[in-house]
Amino acid sequence: xxxxxxxxxxxxxxxxxxxxxxxxxxxxxxxxxxxxxxxxxxxxxxxxxxxxxxxxxxxxxxxxxxxxxxxxxxxxxxxxxxxxxxxxxxxxxxxxxxxxxxxxxxxxxxxxxxxxxxxxxxxxxxxxxxxxxxxxxxxxxxxxxxxxxxxxxxxxxxxxxxxxxxxxxxxxxxxxxxxxxxxxxxxxxxxxxxxxxxxxxxxxxxxxxxxxxxxxxxxxxxxxxxxxxxxxxxxxxxxxxxxxxxxxxxxxxxxxxxxxxx
Ligand code: OOG
Ligand code: MG
Numbered sequence: 359x360x361x362x363x364x365x366x367x368x369x370x371x372x373x374x375x376x377x378x379x380x381x382x383x384x385x386x387x388x389x390x391x392x393x394x395x396x397x398x399x400x401x402x403x404x405x406x407x408x409x410x411x412x413x414x415x416x417x418x419x420x421x422x423x424x425x426x427x428x429x430x431x432x433x434x435x436x437x438x439x440x441x442x443x444x445x446x447x448x449x450x451x452x453x454x455x456x457x458x459x460x461x462x463x464x465x466x467x468x469x470x471x472x473x474x475x476x477x478x479x480x481x482x483x484x485x486x487x488x489x490x491x492x493x494x495x496x497x498x499x500x501x502x503x504x505x506x507x508x509x510x511x512x513x514x515x516x517x518x519x520x521x522x523x524x525x526x527x528x529x530x531x532x533x534x535x536x537x538x539x540x541x542x543x544x545x546x547x548x549x550x551x552x553x554x555x556x557x558x559x560x561x562x563x564x565x566x567x568x569x570x571x572x573x574x575x576x577x578x579x580x581x582x583x584x585x586x587x588x589x590x591x592x593x594x595x596x597x598x599x600x601x602x603x604x605x606x607x608x609x610x611x612x613x614x615x616x617x618x619x620x
Contacts, residue, residue: 359394359396359397359400360390360392360393360394360397361390361392361393361397361400365390366397366400366401366404367404369386369390369401369404369516370401370402370404370405370407370408370516371408372386373386373401373405373503373516373517373518374405374408374409376460376503377501377503377517377518377522380457380458380459380460381460382460382461382503382504382505382506383503383504383505384504384505385504385505385508385509385510385513386401386512386513386516386517387510387512387513393512393516394512395512395515397512397516398511398512398513398515398516399515399516399578401515401516402440402441402515402516402517402518402519405518406441406518409443414443414444414445415443415444416441416442416443416444417442417443417444417447417587418441418442418469418524418586418587418588418589419439419440419441419442419571419582419586419587419588419589420439420440420441420442420498420519420521420588420589420591421437421438421439421567421568421570421571421588421589421590421591422437422438422439422440422500422514422519422520422591422592423436423437423438423511423519423591424437424560424561424567424570424590424591424592425555425559425560425561425591425592425593425594426559427553427555427559427592427593427594427595428465428591428592428594428595428596430595431595431596432509432514434510434511434514436511437561437567437570437591438511438514438515438519439515439519439571439574439575440515440518440519440520440521441518441521442521442524442589443521446521446522446523446524447523447524447525447526448499448523448524448525448617449525449527450525450526450527450528450615450616450617451527451616451617452525452617452618453617453618453619453620454499454523454525454617454618454619454620455620456599456600456601456619456620459499459501459522459523460501460502460503461501461502461506461507461598462499462500462501462522462523462598462599462619463499463500463501463507463596463597463598463599464497464498464499464500464545464596464597464599464605464607465497465498465499465500465591465592465593465594465596465597466495466497466543466545466553466555466592466593466594466607466609466615467495467496467497467498467589467590467591467592467593468493468495468538468541468543468557468560468564468590468593468609468612469493469494469495469496469526469587469588469589469590470486470490470491470492470493470494470564470565470568470587470588470590471490471491471492471494471530471585471586471587471588472489472490472491472568472582472583472584472585472586472588473489473490473491473584473585474488474489474584475489475581475582475583475584476489476568476569476572476581476582477572477575477576477581477582478569478572478573478574478575478576478577478581479573479576479577480573481568481569481572481573481576482569483563483565483566483569485569485572486565486566486568486569486572487533487565489584490533490565491585492530492531492532492533493530493531493532493533493536493538493612494526494528494529494530494531494587494612495526495527495528495607495609495612495613495615496524496525496526496527496589496615497524497525497527497605497607497615497617498521498523498524498589498592499522499523499524499525499599500519500520500521500522500592500596501520501522501523502514502517502520503517503520504517524589525615525616525617526587526615527613527614527615527616528609528612528613528614528615529612529613530612531611531612535611536610536611536612537557538557538563538564538565539556539557539558539562539563539564540556540557540558540610541556541557541609541610541611541612542554542555542556542609542610543555543556543557543593543594543607543608543609543610544607544608545594545597545605545607546605546606546607546608547597547599547603547604547605548603548604549604552597553594553595553597554594555593555594556593557593559593559594560590560591560593564590564591565590567590567591568582568588568590571588599619600619601619601620602619602620603618603619604616604617604618604619605617605618605619
């Protein structure tokens with residue numbers, strides 16, 4: 359760690375205020391170029407502690423930058439991990455208020471809910487498959503707090519990996535009923551297909567993102583408890599949305615997740 363506790367708390371307050379007030383800020387590594395990976399996750403943890411202290415529950419874990427399309431779009435080559443809170447959830451088919459956000463983008467994500475705890479190191483796709491209770495589709499609405507959505511990996515980790523809103527919908531399926539690698543995803547904006555991919559776009563297999571998350575948490579003395587909702591990361595590049603846009607994501611075997619931005 360290169361930053362002291364006070365600076366970590368200050369940066370957490372700075373980034374969380376930007377989120378809650380829907381205003382952008384410059385990336386924090388501009389002012390703190392010496393910060394390291396532990397500092398970045400410590401700032402994210404401090405944001406989580408602030409939310410939980412206000413009674414907002416952490417209801418899921420997310421992997422980000424797990425597909426080559428996303429890594430290429432954002433100019434980074436390593437995945438990152440964050441969390442989602444109860445107040446970020448919106449119903450399938452519902453409306454999402456643009457004025458609460460800075461410059462939102464949507465991502466199509468294959469999600470899993472676990473029935474057994476996962477701990478690293480050495481967690482792999484096989485361990486993860488044995489621990490999955492069911493698979494469920496979602497759309498994540500990311501909203502980087504950084505100006506023009508431009509950041510480096512440490513800055514985006516500190517900013518809770520741009521977590522903002524998410525919509526779980528479609529229909530849940532047992533793992534036996536789907537092939538996560540070949541599962542097709544079609545993303546439509548205002549009735550036009552704007553992106554498509556298969557599950558394998560995420561690290562070759564969406565379960566690999568969960569294994570990577572378990573191994574990442576293990577290095578920090580943590581694990582993934584049974585019953586966790588885990589978002590494995592956008593399968594395509596993220597798509598910018600504005601008021602008036604309607605999004606529908608069709609997931610093979612898992613139904614459609616939709617929303618309207620107002
Ligand atoms: C970081 C978050 C990426 C995903 O699914 O890849 C993410 C960002 O691109 O702003 O959530
Ligand atoms: Mg995402």
